[in-house]
Amino acid sequence: MGEFDTIDRTSSNAEKYTLRQKLFGTEEVHPMWVADMDIATPICVVAAVQERLKHPIIGYEIMPESAFEAQVAWVSEHHAFTMQREWLSYSPSVVASIGCTIRALSEAGDEVIVMDPVYPPFYSMVKENNRRLVIHPLRQDEEGVYRFDLDLLRTQITDKTKLLLLCSPHNPVGRVWSRDELGALGTFCLEHSIVIISDEIHSDIVFQPHSHIPMGSLSKELLNNTVTLTGPGKTFNMAGFSISTVCIPSEELRTRYKEEYHRVHWGDGAALSHVAFEAAYRDGSPWHQRLIGHLSHNALLIEEWAAKHPLIRYSPPEGTYLAWLDCRALGLGDRELREFFIQKAGLGLSPGLSFGKEGSGFMRLNFAVPTSVLTQALEQLGKALND
Numbered sequence: 114m115g116e117f118d119t120i121d122r123t124s125s126n127a128e129k130y131t132l133r134q135k136l137f138g139t140e141e142v143h144p145m146w147v148a149d150m151d152i153a154t155p156i157c158v159v160a161a162v163q164e165r166l167k168h169p170i171i172g173y174e175i176m177p178e179s180a181f182e183a184q185v186a187w188v189s190e191h192h193a194f195t196m197q198r199e200w201l202s203y204s205p206s207v208v209a210s211i212g213c214t215i216r217a218l219s220e221a222g223d224e225v226i227v228m229d230p231v232y233p234p235f236y237s238m239v240k241e242n243n244r245r246l247v248i249h250p251l252r253q254d255e256e257g258v259y260r261f262d263l264d265l266l267r268t269q270i271t272d273k274t275k276l277l278l279l280c281s282p283h284n285p286v287g288r289v290w291s292r293d294e295l296g297a298l299g300t301f302c303l304e305h306s307i308v309i310i311s312d313e314i315h316s317d318i319v320f321q322p323h324s325h326i327p328m329g330s331l332s333k334e335l336l337n338n339t340v341t342l343t344g345p346g347k348t349f350n351m352a353g354f355s356i357s358t359v360c361i362p363s364e365e366l367r368t369r370y371k372e373e374y375h376r377v378h379w380g381d382g383a384a385l386s387h388v389a390f391e392a393a394y395r396d397g398s399p400w401h402q403r404l405i406g407h408l409s410h411n412a413l414l415i416e417e418w419a420a421k422h423p424l425i426r427y428s429p430p431e432g433t434y435l436a437w438l439d440c441r442a443l444g445l446g447d448r449e450l451r452e453f454f455i456q457k458a459g460l461g462l463s464p465g466l467s468f469g470k471e472g473s474g475f476m477r478l479n480f481a482v483p484t485s486v487l488t489q490a491l492e493q494l495g496k497a498l499n500d
């Protein structure tokens with residue numbers, strides 16, 4: 114079997130498959146929604162966990178220094194950002210880190226900027242922690258490239274606006290923000306005393322000629338004004354290990370964060386996750402390179418398919434394995450659009466509207482699948498469109 118070939122996930126508790134009935138009302142859809150990959154987790158990760166299991170006790174364990182060092186080395190090599198060990202702490206989930214950071218660095222009733230469309234928990238973490246949303250629309254320019262608009266944002270903020278939740282690279286629109294864009298946004302935040310929470314979980318899934326630039330790497334001021342959240346979950350398809358890190362270079366922000374961190378008592382995480390995390394960052398580079406080749410090929414197949422199906426507009430993502438399909442030319446309402454994908458194409462995608470108002474008329478397709486699966490899905494969609 115090839116490295117990126119089909120694997121049956123229906124026998125594990127994979128969300129993507131198990132929740133089909135609940136989400137789509139039928140088991141008869143190929144699920145291409147939640148952002149994990151239908152691709153085997155790299156052997157170096159699985160082998161390290163198997164090796165650890167030779168020891169018969171899985172008790173409380175601390176996250177070893179070597180695990181943090183492996184991540185520091187990875188980020189330095191891949192993104193030219195040198196994190197220091199004392200800036201880093203363990204987190205079970207990037208979304209949980211967003212909630213914890215919001216509580217630590219703002220007060221109830223404060224405002225948090227969120228760009229629309231975006232990964233849905235960005236909204237819920239703000240609301241469920243009793244903060245107020247400042248929803249900034251991302252809009253496509255004449256070339257179809259999604260942009261934020263700092264002139265508009267200036268009119269949206271108030272003296273209660275304390276935080277910006279940045280998704281970099283951006284889920285679902287696939288932007289890898291440029292140095293100029295990040296610099297302008299960062300300067301804006303510094304001018305208005307807005308701390309940036311930069312979710313960089315997709316930072317390793319980036320396609321040529323783009324490269325991910327960590328917000329904190331732009332300047333000393335931005336380093337001290339940014340909380341960076343990242344982890345191996347997307348890169349190495351190991352979300353099931355529930356492990357990521359929070360990077361806070363500013364001592365003052367870190368102290369405030371740590372108080373909240375202790376209140377939620379996350380501890381140090383699970384023994385097998387530490388091992389998986391370290392192995393991925395230490396040994397996963399060759400696999401990661403091959404993965405990017407596989408995903409680039411899949412992105413190209415969608416582009417070729419879209420050229421023949423003008424009712425669906427698609428610009429290849431600069432980063433992420435998520436295709437943001439513009440289905441507005443079909444002239445369907447959001448509910449009908451979703452039904453069309455389920456009933457006519459047999460595909461379970463994420464509806465654009467679930468990412469915010471600006472996502473209306475779009476569908477998000479996860480193309481981190483074996484190429485044969487993608488080809489089959491595109492064939493089904495093409496047939497549904499022709500019918």
Ligand SMILES: Cc1ncc(COP(=O)(O)O)c(C=O)c1O
Binds near residue numbers: 314315
């Ligand atoms: C932007 C973004 N942040 C966070 C997550 C989830 O991270 P975690 O599983 O560590 O909470 C996802 C998953 O799709 C995501 O797309």
